[in-house]
Amino acid sequence: MMNKTYCPSLTEYQRRLSRVVNIGDVLLGGKNPIRVQSMTTVDTMDTLGSVEQTLRMVAAGCEYVRITAPSMKEAQNLLEIKKELRKRGCTVPLIADIHFTPNAAELAARIVEKVRVNPGNYADKKKFDFIEYTDATYQDEVNRIRERFRPLVQICKQYGTAMRIGTNHGSLSDRILSRYGDTPLGMVESALEFLRLCEEEEYYDVVLSMKASNTQVMVQAYRLLVQKLDEEGLQPYPLHLGVTEAGEAEDGRIKSAVGIGTLLEDGIGDTVRVSLTEAPEAEAPVAKALIDRYTTRAADAKPIAPVTEVPIDPFQYHRRITHEVLNLGGQNVPRVMADISRLSSVEYADLRAVGQLYSVFLDKFQMNDLGADYIYSGQRPVPFMLPNGLKEVVDYQAWLDAGRRPDHFPVLTQAEYATAGPQHTELNFVFQNLESLTPSALDQLRADPTAVIILYTDNAHAMPELRRAFFRLINQDVTNPVIINRQYSVLTPEQTQLYAATDVGGLLLDGLGDGVVLSTELLPERAKEEWLPTIDRLNQLSFGILQAARTRMSKTEYISCPSCGRTLFDLQETTAMIRKRTDHLKGVKIGIMGCIVNGPGEMADADYGYVGVGKGKIALYRGQDVIKKAVPEELAVDELIELMREDGRWIEPVRLEEPVGV
Known part of the structure; x- marks a missing residue:
């Protein structure tokens, strides 16, 4: 039976207890805080430019600063940068970023507090060639690379320099690709080859990372790495988290939160770098916002029943099997539902917030690439005919009061659903949470081909509780589609963006969820002009999360x-x-x-x-x-x-x- 263990608990928030690595005077791992880091963008030969940028990064919250050293001259200049920083009273640990130049790594290891090496191109080959290896010829290559790597390990050990063995999905060597393919297992094995040598040399000041631009691959690789470390009896090394090449602006933040946040939810990760195509000082606040969510998580969380049977493979993507209800579930892409129920009235122009643009001159709607599939209008149905393709969901009582219109789809509470009153012949939504998914509720859902669950939670430990509910559905053979509903209290737009990307994205990466609906808590009456930008932002965020999780591509x-x-x-x-x-x-x-x-x-x-x-x-x-x-x-x-x-x-x-x- 497959060992699916990759974190301390799937239901209780616990940090994975890693060994402590000293990087300068800033300890990493163990019970130390999750650290923030970033990387300079200035030419390393520009000493003052590098220093000034480093100071800005530290002021923004960076606890470690990484600087590229592509050749010997840049590696040597790290000394000048370090001297100037120390002269200015800045003691932030410096990390040299190394790719193709072992001699630069060996020089940098004598200067800075940590070196990062990429095993895919450190004394290995990357020419996109497929090579047939026997076990003997493969081991010969491993031995050659290890001999080239050994001097760096010995220097790091001598100077008290830490090391990150940082595998990147896109730079796996031809040798690894030929044996393991372009897989999370290949990423893990690439790092473990280097790590085993470190342990042979009794060198343990090592940090590991498994970065990818594909969030599914990234999360699977980190999980598999943790499982393999435990399986082989290796040290529980601290982990550096990051989605490589995440991009810019909203897309970059959403993608980073989907990948990094999913792992943080399960207590995995000791340091975070958010990779944005922006000034590096913009990265640290995003990383800190992701990390800060877990400062009081254990205390704030409500208990969740432990998982006795994990019905998914955490190391490989499989979408949960569901039956099709109208255009939900089955082979359909996940759908987006926009909550417009806060609006006191709705006019044609208001639907622009859900991707439908109305022209008075043409008297027609045009849908953009982020047009919602459903709108939830609650107790106030829209008073006009909606554009083709956009479907409306109303509260059950409003549906009854309006004469059970066939073009409206009701949403019922579990109590309303249990009474088995009049329902729509094609599609009925039912609000459910983990607590309401009782044996009788599961029996009713299983027998109802028209029911789609809107799954919600008020637990601070939200994603694990929602995942626990999905596990219950799978283990009880309930195949109704599920819309993931997250409702947030008063948060900044960026917090909402990061939290929703984590909560929803973490489920989508495991193949859980057939749609998403995001909303903010019910606040005192606000003007329509205040609500519409929020609805627009949440609609765009929903599509962004689906794209970042690789479950629905709606834009470039x-x-x-x-x-x-x-x-x-x-x-x-x-x-x-x-x-x-x-x-x-x-x-x-x-x-x-x-x-x-x-x-x-x-x-x-x-x-x-x-x-x-x-x-x-x-x-x-x-x-x-x-x-x-x-x-x-x-x-x-x-x-x-x-x-x-x-x-x-x-x-x-x-x-x-x-x-x-x-």
């Missing part, structure tokens, strides 16, 4: 690195320029990488790539294949579009007409 995805001293062009400006030209390409994934280190490998999940290869020069990729080399930067976006056109992936943008007279 940009896999863009957060920049560093290796970057060969202005990433923020370039990403904005590419987004402006391509943001209508629904479902297309575009990797935007500042240098070859974060190039074809790191964007393993992208359809197309835009990669800096020299000053003013860009390489264009189709997947991991170079199609055009050294394209002048001023022509590169046009050439990228031409490449898509050749593949039949390009469509001319058609902008929705602005509503007239509303």
Whole structure:
């Protein structure tokens, strides 16, 4: 039977107790706080620029600062940066980021408090070649790499320098890919090969990471790593969490929260880096907002019945099996329901907040890519005919009072549902939580092909309680579709964004959920003008979460690195320029990488790539294949579009007409 254990508890909030690693004077792991870190974007040879940026990052909340050292000269200059920082009274531990240059790592390890190495390209090969290995020839390669790695381990041990063995999904070596494939297991084995040597040398100041831009892969890899460490009797090393190349703005924050937050919910993680294509000082507050949610979680949480049987595979994605009800469940993509029940009245123009734009001049609606599938109007049904495709959900009593209209779908409380009064012939929604899913309720749901559950919780430990409810449904063979409902109290927009991405995204990554509805708590009466922006924001957030969890692609995805001293062009400006030209390409994934280190490998999940290869020069990729080399930067976006056109992936943008007279 598969060992599914990867965290202390699936129902009670507990931090995974890792060994403590000293990084400078800032302890990591054990019962120490979850630490915040980020990475500079200034050229490492710019000493004062690096120092000034580091100081801004520390002021923003960074407890560790990482700096790239792509060659010996940058590694040496880390000493000058460190001297200037210490002169200014800044004692933040510095981390050298190493990729292809073992000699730079060995030099940096004598200077800084920690080095990060990527086992996929540290003395290993990445040419996208498939190689047939026998056990003997494979072990010969492992031995060769370990001999190249051993000097760094010995230097770190001698100087008291910590090390992060940081596997990236996109930069697995040809050797690992040939044996394990492009899998979470390959990521884990890549790190364990290096870790086993560290333990042979009795060197334990190690931190591990399993980063990917695909949140499903990232979460599965971290879980599998924890399970493998325990299975092999290795030390419980602290874990650095991050979604690599998360992107920018709202998308980057949502994607980071889906991946990082899912692991934090289960007590996994000792330090966090949120990788945004923005100034590095913008990253720390996002990481801190994610971390701070767990400061009092154990005290605030209500007890949840322990899990006796885990009915899912936590290391591989499988969507929960459900039967189809109208357009919910079965093989349908997860649906978005927008809560408009706070509006005292609804007019045509108000539906813009749920992705439906009305033109008085044309007397018709146009739906954008983020058009909700359902609206919940509560006790006040919309007084006009809705646009095609948009369905309305009303409270059960309102449905009865309006004469049981067939174009309205009722939502019932469990008490109303249990009385088995008149119901819709096609689709009925039922509010349920873990407590209400009693044996009799489960029997009724199992026998009702029209019922769709709206699953909610008021537990501070929300995602695990909702997951526990899903486990009950699966174990009791209840296949009704489930809409995940999260309602939040008075939070900032960013807190709502991060919390919802964690709570809903964590379930979607395990294949749980057939839709989402987000809302804020019932506040005193507010004007429509105040509610509409909130409804719009929550609708966009719902689609963003589904996209970040890879369950419904509704817009273009940009896999863009957060920049560093290796970057060969202005990433923020370039990403904005590419987004402006391509943001209508629904479902297309575009990797935007500042240098070859974060190039074809790191964007393993992208359809197309835009990669800096020299000053003013860009390489264009189709997947991991170079199609055009050294394209002048001023022509590169046009050439990228031409490449898509050749593949039949390009469509001319058609902008929705602005509503007239509303």
